[in-house]
Amino acid sequence: MSMTEYELDQFCEQNPDCGGxxxxxxxxxxxxxxxxxD
Structure with a gap:
């Protein structure tokens, strides 16, 4: 499973552990x- 840079940005913004x-x-x-x- 690979994610685009945009998807990664969205994931980070939604992950409280990452502080956005x-x-x-x-x-x-x-x-x-x-x-x-992988």
Whole structure:
């Protein structure tokens, strides 16, 4: 499953753990890295 950059932005904005910012969410960054390596 891959997500577009827009979808990722929407996901981050909706994820309270990320504070509305992907770069502020280490767990999300780790997940994204694993997704991209698939």
């Amino acid at each position: 910012n992907c770069t502020g969410c280490p767990l999300f960054a780790k997940w994204l890295k694993s997704e991209l390596e």
